[in-house]
Each structure stands twice: as structure tokens, then as C-alpha cells.
Amino acid sequence: xxxxxxxxxxxxxxxxxxxTLKIECEDGTYGLGDATLNGRELAVESYLTDHVVPCLIxxxxxxxxxxxxxxxxxxYWRRGPVTMTAIAAVDMALWDIKxxxxxxxxxxxxxxxxxxxxxVYGHANGETPEDxxxxxxxYKALGYKAIRLQSGVPGLASTYGVSKDKMFYEPADADLPxxxxxxxEKYLRSxxxxxxxxxxxxGWDVHLLHDxxxxxTPIEAGRLGKxxxxxxxxxxxDATPADNPASFRxxxxxTTTPLAVGEVFNSIWDAKPLIxxxxxxxxxxxxxxxxxxxxxxxxxALADLYNVRTGCHGATDLSPVCMAAHxxxxxxxxxxxxxxxxRHTEETDAVFPHAYSFADGMLHPGEAPGLGVDLDEGLAAxxxxxxxxxxxxxxxxxxxxxx
Ligand code: CS2
Ligand code: MG
Numbered sequence: 001x002x003x004x005x006x007x008x009x010x011x012x013x014x015x016x017x018x019x020t021l022k023i024e025c026e027d028g029t030y031g032l033g034d035a036t037l038n039g040r041e042l043a044v045e046s047y048l049t050d051h052v053v054p055c056l057i058x059x060x061x062x063x064x065x066x067x068x069x070x071x072x073x074x075x076y077w078r079r080g081p082v083t084m085t086a087i088a089a090v091d092m093a094l095w096d097i098k099x100x101x102x103x104x105x106x107x108x109x110x111x112x113x114x115x116x117x118x119x120v121y122g123h124a125n126g127e128t129p130e131d132x133x134x135x136x137x138x139y140k141a142l143g144y145k146a147i148r149l150q151s152g153v154p155g156l157a158s159t160y161g162v163s164k165d166k167m168f169y170e171p172a173d174a175d176l177p178x179x180x181x182x183x184x185e186k187y188l189r190s191x192x193x194x195x196x197x198x199x200x201x202x203g204w205d206v207h208l209l210h211d212x213x214x215x216x217t218p219i220e221a222g223r224l225g226k227x228x229x230x231x232x233x234x235x236x237x238d239a240t241p242a243d244n245p246a247s248f249r250x251x252x253x254x255t256t257t258p259l260a261v262g263e264v265f266n267s268i269w270d271a272k273p274l275i276x277x278x279x280x281x282x283x284x285x286x287x288x289x290x291x292x293x294x295x296x297x298x299x300x301a302l303a304d305l306y307n308v309r310t311g312c313h314g315a316t317d318l319s320p321v322c323m324a325a326h327x328x329x330x331x332x333x334x335x336x337x338x339x340x341x342x343r344h345t346e347e348t349d350a351v352f353p354h355a356y357s358f359a360d361g362m363l364h365p366g367e368a369p370g371l372g373v374d375l376d377e378g379l380a381a382x383x384x385x386x387x388x389x390x391x392x393x394x395x396x397x398x399x400x401x402x403x
Contacts, residue, residue, distance in 0.1 A: 001060040002029055002101060007053045007093075009035065009045045012380035014347035016170050017041045017388060018319045020375055021048055021089035023097065025061050031096030032375055033089030034288045034322035037081055038172055039389045047086040056090065062101075064094045068294050084266035084291045091292025092325050092371070100370035105355075106325075107365055110297070110332035117362030118330040120314070120341035121146035121209055121234075125162045125169075128152060129194045133201045135166060136208075145361035146207035146234060146338055151194050155186045160213055160391060168345050170316055171390055178391040182401050184216060188224060195231035207234035207338070209260075214241045214402045215393070218250035225255025234338070235260040235282055235311065241402050242270070248279035258282065263313035266290050268299045275303050282311035282337050287325040288318055300333045309337030316342050320352035324373045327356050327365035339363065351380050 002025040010020045019035040035044045052071065059067060071087045072078060099106040107113055122139045124147050126132035132151040139147045150161040158180050163169035191210065198208055210233055216224065221239035228236070237260040240247045251259060260282035265271055266289050274280045283303050287296050300310055310333065312326045323341075330336045341363060344352075354373040355366025366372045393401040 002027060002062060002097060004056050004059050004061050007056050009048050009053075010375060010377060010380055011041065011045055011385045012351055012383045013386050014351045014380070014383040015345040016172060016316055016348070017385055018348070018351075019045050019089075020319065020321060021093050022375065023056065023061065023090070023093040025097060029061075029097050029100055031061070031093035031100070032321045032371065032373060033092035033096070033292070034319040034325070035085055035089035036288060036317055036319050036322070037085045038317040040082065041385065043082045044085045044089075047082050048089060052086055052090060061094055061097045064091065064098065064294060067091075067094060068292065072291070079267045079269065081264075081266045081289055084295075085289055088288050088290065088292035088295070091294050092287060092321060095293050095325070096370040103369050105365055105367050105369060106328035106371055107331040110293075110328060113331045114334055115331060115336065117360070117364045118327050118336065118339045119145055119361060120339045120358070120363050121148050121207065122167075123148050123150065123161070123342055125150040125166070126152070127162060129197045132194065133198055136198060136202055140202060140206055143359070143361045144206070146209060148209040148211060148340075149194060149198055150211060151190065153183070153187045153190045156181060156183060160393070161211060167343050172317065172388040173391070174389055175387045177389040180391045180393050181396055182215060182393045183396055184220060187215070188220065191224060192227040195228055195233065199231045204232070209234045209237065211237040212239050214238045216240050218247040219254070221251045222254030225251060225257035225259075228257050229255065233257055237261070237284070238263065242274065245273040245277075245279065248274055249277070252279055260284055260311050264289070268295065268302060271299055272302065275306050275308050278306050278308070280308060283308050284311050284313050286313045286318060286322065287329065288322040293325055293329055296329055297333070300329075300335060304333075304335040309335045311337045312339055314340030314342060316344055316348075320344060320348065320354045320356075321371060321373045324354060324356055324365055324371040327363050328371065331365060347383070351376050351383070
């Protein structure tokens with residue numbers, strides 16, 4: 001058996017913070033798992049180092065399911081983002097090891113390719129609809145088949161997801177949370193004209209997406225969905241906080257615009273009512289925050305029964321290790337929908353050399369055995385952890401608002 005003899009956590013910040021678990025076996029084989037939880041990185045580092053790693057030593061790395069069950073059922077404190085991210089890192093690293101030992105790219109072990117590549121969407125953002133559409137044209141010229149549109153809201157000083165840095169922007173941008181001002185009324189007025197102009201300029205052969213970042217009430221989301229119907233968006237993402245799944249019933253009653261949710265979910269239990277009641281069309285859970293490849297496959301299998309497809313979160317805080325996991329997963333499942341792809345910086349790509357590549361609007365995981373991602377530990381050590389937070393949101397009267 002490939003006996004686990006060591007495991008350790010590497011924290012590095014090549015432009016943003018990443019937490020990576022490296023599990024090593026007696027025969028020298030090692031696997032990598034992403035353990036990055038944006039803004040709470042060190043909590044997962046401690047969970048792994050202090051509470052999980054000691055339990056791994058001496059185990060058979062091939063027993064992926066048993067180790068998953070041991071960490072989930074055995075913890076007593078089930079679920080939660082910190083626990084599930086830690087379990088995810090172990091799970092990813094073990095799949096990496098198993099596929100390396102099999103001499104296969106992971107997607108082959110997961111059942112083989114169901115498609116030629118994984119369709120991705122890029123982020124076009126700009127201060128004005130014109131700027132956003134110009135960015136979208138750039139993505140289209142690069143071959144993207146799906147593009148997310150986010151524009152500045154007239155009358156608001158800043159809008160989350162809109163940045164000067166374009167392709168490489170980093171949302172966690174300050175060592176204490178920046179406070180942004182939000183107005184639902186101003187926002188709701190700005191999105192339909194953006195989509196109208198975008199269809200006019202970009203045509204109908206490209207999928208257009210939009211992220212609401214949980215900021216609307218269900219009835220407001222229903223109205224926006226209805227207003228956007230003529231422009232046929234691919235999806236509306238995180239329309240309202242999903243803590244209460246029943247909210248989505250109200251949205252569904254008012255619009256046929258497809259709905260996506262789940263980037264903050266950490267287990268199948270968060271997704272279950274939304275999937276079973278067919279209240280959503282795309283489930284955005286990730287390998288890193290929802291218990292690894294093992295648990296993500298379980299969520300996707302449930303979703304497939306109800307015609308819900310996947311649309312995994314893929315912002316910059318999901319490391320290249322997680323991106324690779326999503327690509328092997330996405331290539332191998334029947335109900336893949338789309339994969340988010342926010343490009344990492346050159347510094348990040350240098351710390352995590354990888355086999356995946358982009359062509360014709362799709363990513364392909366490549367043919368390297370395992371996940372196909374490595375970690376340059378020497379280079380990683382040159383980028384020490386730097387505390388960084390996402391901004392928060394207040395209404396114009398100062399009330400704290402939803403993410
Ligand atoms: C966004 C992210 O990419 C997305 O869909 O919602 O910017 C998200 O806010 C961050 O990744 C949070 O960590
Ligand atoms: Mg999002």
C-alpha cells in the first residue's frame with residue numbers, strides 16, 4: 001500500500017494567499033490539495049496541521065473514501081467551511097496520488113472524458129457598459145464562448161467585481177475589509193441596459209452571465225430575472241442569500257432566467273433542497289470548499305437526477321490545484337455545465353506549474369498523471385502570507401448589507 005509518511009501545509013502569497021496540503025507516501029509519491037479559504041486561510045492551516053495531519057500518518061493513501069468518512073463522520077463537528085475545506089485538501093491530494101500511481105490523468109480514473117474540453121467563462125468588467133462590452137469583445141476574440149458581464153453602477157463610487165486590473169484583478173485587496181456603498185435601486189436600473197447593449201454588440205452566439213453576489217431580495221431578483229429574459233442570459237448567479245432555500249421558490253415563480261448558486265456551500269446538505277425542488281439550474285459548489293472531489297461528485301450525481309448542471313466557482317482564490325481538480329471532474333461527469341475561469345497571475349502560475357491549458361474557449365486538464373499540478377516550494381517560500389480581505393457592503397444609510 002502507498003503508506004502516508006508525512007503531510008504538511010504550505011502557505012504562500014504569489015499575489016494572493018494560497019494554502020496547499022502536500023501528502024507524501026513511503027515510495028516518494030506525493031499529492032497536492034488546495035486548502036484556500038479566502039480571508040480565513042490560517043484557520044484551515046491550523047485545522048489541518050493541528051488536527052488532521054496527525055491522523056493521516058501511517059494510513060493507506062489508496063483508501064480515499066474511508067479517509068473522507070473518517071474525517072467527516074469522525075470529527076463530531078460536521079460541515080462548516082473550515083472543516084470541509086480541510087477535508088477537501090486531503091481528498092484532492094489522495095486522488096492526485098492515486099492517479100499518479102495509476103499513471104493516468106485523474107479524469108481517466110473518474111470514468112474518462114465525456115467531452116473534448118471544459119467550457120469556461122471569463123470576467124468582462126468595466127466602469128461603464130461601453131468599457132464592459134469592449135472587454136467582452138476582447139474575451140470573444142480570445143475564443144471564449146461564455147462571458148460574465150459586470151459593470152460599474154452609476155451613482156456608486158465602486159462596484160464589487162469591477163476593477164482597473166481587468167483579467168487579473170484580485171478581489172481580496174486590503175489587509176482590513178474595505179467598506180463599499182451599495183444601492184439596490186441604482187443597481188437594478190443599470191443591468192438591463194447593459195445586457196441590451198451587450199446583445200447588440202456581441203450578438204447571440206456567446207453565452208452571457210451575471211453575478212449578483214447575494215445582494216437582492218427574492219422578489220427583486222425575480223424582477224431582474226424577468227427584465228433580462230429578452231437577452232437570454234446563461235445564468236443569474238447568487239441572486240439572493242441561499243441560507244433560506246425557500247427564497248428561490250419565489251424567484252422561480254417570476255422568471256425563466258436560469259439560476260446558479262452554491263459557491264459558498266460546503267456540503268450536499270446546503271444544495272439538496274435547491275436541487276430536489278429544481279429551484280436552480282446550475283450548482284456552483286467547489287472541490288475546495290465542499291469536501292473535495294469525492295463530495296463534489298456526490299453533489300453532481302444528485303444534481304444530475306434533477307437536470308441541474310455544474311458551474312463550479314473558479315475565481316482567483318481557488319488555486320491552480322483546485323482548478324485542475326475541477327477540470328478532471330468537469331471532463332468526466334455527464335451533467336457538466338460551465339466552469340468559471342479567472343486567470344491567475346504569472347507569479348501564481350510559476351509557483352504552481354500545471355498541465356492544463358486554454359484553447360477555443362475551453363480548458364483541458366492535460367495528460368500528466370494525477371492532477372497535473374506541482375508546487376515549487378522554493379519559489380513559494382519567497383511569497384510570505386499577507387492578511388487580505390474581501391470588501392464588505394453597506395447601504396447608503398450605513399446599514400450592513402449582504403454579500
Ligand atoms: C465571485 C468571487 O467569482 C465569483 O463568482 O463571487 O469574486 C467571490 O466573491 C470570491 O471568489 C470570494 O472568495
Ligand atoms: Mg460569484
